[in-house]
């Protein structure tokens with residue numbers, strides 16, 4: 001059956017066939033996966049071509065306004081479509097929208113409400129023209145109106161057209177709402193995408209692991225990014241654990257030297273006698289034990305960056321040799337006579353007040369000026385409002401990953417962490433979170449876990465500050481020097497933890513050992529972790545304090 005043939009067939013059976021065909025085709029359009037324009041315009045075309053419902057149009061409510069406009073039409077010119085604006089309640093279309101009722105205008109010339117706004121009368125056939133309109137409803141919400149002209153003289157009863165229009169309006173409502181859902185989903189995805197991008201950008205802005213949003217940190221970061229592309233020497237000043245080395249690496253990575261080496265040395269950690277050779281290298285036979293020629297770290301950093309941590313601890317004679325490097329861009333190996341050219345950018349760091357060291361004659365003023373070309377102050381954690389929370393979450397994630405746990409912060413933990421003073425700064429926070437992850441029961445770090453760990457941290461601080469004020473129990477001779485103390489593989493063995501003298505035990509430490517045991521149900525290994533000790537250190541302390549024999553067997557929580 002061709003379309004024209006269908007149009008001309010107007011017996012009841014033919015009409016039914018055509019109606020079914022239109023519905024079938026309209027449903028196909030709906031599920032075809034094309035755009036809503038394609039589907040709705042296709043339905044309007046079917047209405048016109050197959051059943052004589054001409055100049056079909058879909059007027060939809062304008063978002064946020066009490067008006068509506070023709071959005072889809074078939075057989076209307078562009079100016080006709082553009083004229084199709086109605087206030088809700090105005091004209092036939094506006095009234096259908098307002099009341100939700102069907103409109104059957106048998107003769108548009110006799111109906112005063114009919115506006116003849118979009119299509120002028122003179123462009124319509126001279127016969128009697130009718131106008132039918134039905135509401136487009138979805139989930140009880142009126143979205144708009146579907147309307148069409150027809151010649152009144154046709155045999156098809158109006159009631160059948162209305163029924164068909166109602167069915168088609170339902171399909172159109174489906175198309176529109178599906179489209180709306182898709183549009184909303186797309187917008188949501190676009191939002192998510194934007195958020196992810198932003199997070200990614202921030203991550204690149206966090207630049208190589210430098211986390212933090214506080215103005216103080218952002219300021220330091222901006223300064224570092226500003227100086228990184230230059231060759232300038234940078235002096236990073238900040239308390240221990242504030243991220244000086246992190247910053248130094250970031251400056252290196254964001255500089256043109258990024259493909260060269262990044263070498264780091266802690267001037268305070270290496271015995272003075274060895275430091276010179278570590279820095280400058282030595283020639284074979286330069287001193288006893290110098291059996292081969294060795295390059296120093298400055299040479300190894302050639303074409304890259306050298307990070308000199310704790311520069312304030314550098315002995316005066318090495319200070320002058322370093323000055324020579326800065327001035328001449330050359331080094332002399334120990335036992336050597338020749339200057340070896342090097343191309344190194346130096347980033348120095350100090351937690352001491354270098355200016356004071358200069359005033360006290362412990363630091364060369366000329367070296368100070370050389371190093372202090374671009375000073376950056378790294379703020380302590382207590383001055384980085386909001387960052388503790390941020391960093392804590394980050395360290396929780398990394399500790400979970402490292403220890404294959406799935407621990408979360410319990411209620412109030414972040415607040416407790418935020419209220420702490422963090423003398424050991426980020427490194428201390430990192431260690432505390434690691435320990436908390438290890439001691440957490442039932443996958444949740446509780447405020448009690450944190451309090452216990454922090455109490456112990458505070459004890460260490462007191463001990464360090466008060467020194468001999470506390471009654472201490474000396475270790476058995478010989479005293480174990482910190483350097484040969486048992487390794488603490490889980491924790492960074494530097495300040496706040498490392499400065500603890502492992503050989504000495506404070507008499508009042510017993511209570512925190514017992515508290516830790518109580519918290520961990522008597523498990524000594526876990527209790528040791530709570531306190532940042534190795535199990536050996538923990539046992540040693542219990543023993544020294546005479547507590548070991550008094551404990552119930554391990555696994556008994558009644559400590």
Ligand SMILES: Nc1ncnc2c1ncn2[C@@H]1O[C@H](COP(=O)(O)OP(=O)(O)OP(=O)(O)O)[C@@H](O)[C@H]1O
Nearest residue numbers: 209210211212239240241242243244245246426427
């Ligand atoms: N902004 C930061 N975001 C995430 N982690 C950080 C940040 N700053 C520092 N850290 C981490 O904190 C720890 C201490 O940082 P870093 O060693 O750079 O400090 P430092 O100031 O050089 O310490 P020290 O003076 O004791 O040598 C490291 O584990 C580092 O990875």
